[in-house]
Amino acid sequence: MQPFNTLEVYGFSGTLNVDLGGLNFKSITGYRHSKNYGESDTDGTAVPLLATFAGSGSYYVSQEFQLSGNITDSLSFITGAYAGKESGYEFSRSQIFGGLIRDSNADVTNKTFGLFAQAYYELTPTLRAVGGFRYTWDTRDSVLHNAQIYGRPYDVAVAGTPTGINCTVTPTEPVTATTCNQEQNAKFNYPAWNLGLDWQASDNLFLYVATRGAAKAGGWNLRAGGLPAFSPEKVKDVEAGLKVDLFDRRLRFNSAVFHTWKSDNQAIVNSFVPGIGVTQYIQNNGKVRIWGIENEITAVPWEGMTVSVNGSLQNGKYVKGSFSEIQVVAGSGCTNSAGVANGCVVDLSGLPLLQLPKKQLNVSATQKIPVGDGTLAVTGAYSYVGGQHFDAVRAADQASAATKAAYETENRLGFVPGYGIFNGRIAFQLENPNVEVAVYGRNITNKKYLLRRFPDLYRTLGIVAAYVGQPATYGVETTFKF
Numbered sequence: 001m002q003p004f005n006t007l008e009v010y011g012f013s014g015t016l017n018v019d020l021g022g023l024n025f026k027s028i029t030g031y032r033h034s035k036n037y038g039e040s041d042t043d044g045t046a047v048p049l050l051a052t053f054a055g056s057g058s059y060y061v062s063q064e065f066q067l068s069g070n071i072t073d074s075l076s077f078i079t080g081a082y083a084g085k086e087s088g089y090e091f092s093r094s095q096i097f098g099g100l101i102r103d104s105n106a107d108v109t110n111k112t113f114g115l116f117a118q119a120y121y122e123l124t125p126t127l128r129a130v131g132g133f134r135y136t137w138d139t140r141d142s143v144l145h146n147a148q149i150y151g152r153p154y155d156v157a158v159a160g161t162p163t164g165i166n167c168t169v170t171p172t173e174p175v176t177a178t179t180c181n182q183e184q185n186a187k188f189n190y191p192a193w194n195l196g197l198d199w200q201a202s203d204n205l206f207l208y209v210a211t212r213g214a215a216k217a218g219g220w221n222l223r224a225g226g227l228p229a230f231s232p233e234k235v236k237d238v239e240a241g242l243k244v245d246l247f248d249r250r251l252r253f254n255s256a257v258f259h260t261w262k263s264d265n266q267a268i269v270n271s272f273v274p275g276i277g278v279t280q281y282i283q284n285n286g287k288v289r290i291w292g293i294e295n296e297i298t299a300v301p302w303e304g305m306t307v308s309v310n311g312s313l314q315n316g317k318y319v320k321g322s323f324s325e326i327q328v329v330a331g332s333g334c335t336n337s338a339g340v341a342n343g344c345v346v347d348l349s350g351l352p353l354l355q356l357p358k359k360q361l362n363v364s365a366t367q368k369i370p371v372g373d374g375t376l377a378v379t380g381a382y383s384y385v386g387g388q389h390f391d392a393v394r395a396a397d398q399a400s401a402a403t404k405a406a407y408e409t410e411n412r413l414g415f416v417p418g419y420g421i422f423n424g425r426i427a428f429q430l431e432n433p434n435v436e437v438a439v440y441g442r443n444i445t446n447k448k449y450l451l452r453r454f455p456d457l458y459r460t461l462g463i464v465a466a467y468v469g470q471p472a473t474y475g476v477e478t479t480f481k482f
Contacts, residue, residue, distance in 0.1 A: 001039050001053065003039050003041045007034075009033070014028075014029045024068045026068070027065055027066075028063070031059070032060045033060075034058055034059075035058075038053075039051060043463065049098050050097065051095040052095070053092075053093045053095075056088060056091070058087060058088025058108070060084060060085070061085050062084035062085075064080060064082045064083075067080060073122075079117035080115075081115050081116075082113070085110070085111050086108070090222050091103070092104045092105070093150050101149065103147040104144075104222065105144075105145050106142050106144045106146075106222040108142045109139075111139040115134065116192075117134075118130065118132030118133075119132070126200040128197070130194065130196045131194070132194040133191065134191065134193070135190075136190055136191075136192065137189045138218070139186075140217075140220055143183050143184070144181070146180070148168050154175050154176065154177060155167070156177075163175070167180035170182050188217065188231070190232050192214040193212065195212075197210075204244060204245045205243075205244055206243040207240075208240070208242075210238070211237065211239075213234070215232040216232060216233040217232055218230050219282070221282055227283075230283055232264065233265055234262065234263045235260060236261050237259060237260040237261070240258075251297070251298070251299050253295075255295045256293070258292060258294075259289070259291040260289070266282055267283060268281070269282075269285075285318075285323050285348075286322030286348075287318065289316055289317060289319060290316035290353070294310070295311055296308070296309070297309045304368040308365075311361040314358060317349075318348070318349035318350070318353070321347065323347075323348045324346060325345075325348055328343050328344075329342055329396050329398045344396040346394055348394055352389045354388075354391070354392065355390065356389070357385050357386035359384070359418065360385055360386060362384075363382045364379060365380055366378070374430040377425075377427045377429065379424065380423075380424050381423045382421070383423070385419060387417050388415070390414050390416060391454070393407050394407065416450045417449075417450075423440070423441065426439050427439075433480070436478065437476070437478050438476070438479075440474070441473070441474045442473045442474075443471060448469075450466050450469065451468065
């Protein structure tokens with residue numbers, strides 16, 4: 001098979017609004033279908049050494065009900081319920097050195113249900129308080145059907161697997177030639193909240209302060225059967241900001257500072273799992289702090305011209321001592337609470353956070369010019385994203401010099417330098433009919449840059465994958481609204 005990738009996504013939604021005389025009722029119904037599959041030539045050569053044929057498919061149905069309105073002139077509210085169900089599958093078939101093809105596949109059912117309410121109270125004509133709460137219940141069910149050798153019966157003997165047969169998971173029922181099932185069921189429940197004050201200090205100055213808490217759902221690792229479920233990632237933050245309008249609203253300045261605390265931080269890792277081999281899975285990695293500032297300026301220096309500048313500075317780190325791993329170093333004599341022989345505990349809390357650019361900047365300018373019965377708009381934009389780590393590792397102090405050098409190489413290959421690109425667009429908008437015709441250019445200077453890197457397997461298979469950014473691209477688009 002030649003490498004390829006196929007993606008199919010579509011969805012539908014419907015919203016119903018009903019006026020109940022002082023109250024508003026809203027129903028939001030959604031459906032989403034997705035399917036993707038493809039083959040990756042992992043070794044990057046013409047020789048069929050390492051390859052993966054993988055894919056997934058699912059459909060998601062959701063329903064939300066909302067009720068909102070004013071209780072008094074000073075008190076308003078919104079409350080409701082949300083329910084969603086996703087059913088689907090995932091598979092991954094990995095070819096190892098041109099021979100063995102390992103097969104991992106699973107059927108999945110995910111359900112979520114939530115109740116929420118939020119209220120706004122005007123303490124004074126210019127000072128408002130907000131408070132909201134939501135509670136969520138999640139169910140994550142999966143059935144694994146993993147085989148060490150694709151195409152062979154599950155019940156044939158295969159050395160090196162956890163069960164001694166082709167079934168590489170812990171079966172919940174006797175394995176047959178055609179059936180190898182491991183059921184995994186987990187339930188999570190967690191709260192979310194929102195508290196804040198905002199003050200319209202004057203016609204031109206708005207101030208606010210807020211604190212919030214939420215969570216990212218937990219789940220199962222489907223490729224690496226037998227690993228425990230990963231827990232929800234919990235987040236809480238504080239934020240303060242202001243919005244200022246000056247010079248008859250020709251200049252607007254927004255600023256916000258924030259500090260975020262995360263626990264049970266979810267991270268994707270690549271490692272060796274006994275009976276499975278090298279694979280990728282999600283685990284909870286300690287506690288994280290992130291802080292920063294975001295600023296935005298919008299200016300209208302003359303009629304028809306709008307200039308926007310927004311940028312952010314942020315930084316973060318693991319809480320010291322909250323993130324560690326066990327590395328086996330032969331002959332080291334290391335001990336650990338898990339009882340792994342020669343397992344040295346390595347503190348990883350000093351590693352940089354992944355996918356956290358410390359600097360981001362966006363600058364754009366649009367000039368609109370009336371032309372006949374329409375408007376001509378010319379836009380130029382520059383976007384910069386700072387350097388990011390997509391992998392960060394640390395070798396045990398007891399490791400050999402060669403091992404430490406390999407880890408340092410992986411760290412270097414796991415970093416993507418910052419990059420900036422220029423985009424442009426020229427559009428002509430008619431009012432009647434409501435039609436817009438535009439030409440656009442993305443990455444006009446044909447900047448060569450990387451979006452991300454995955455060197456996680458460097459120490460095991462000697463492979464690094466880099467994904468390049470989109471080259472200079474030009475196009476024409478037409479939009480008709482009715």
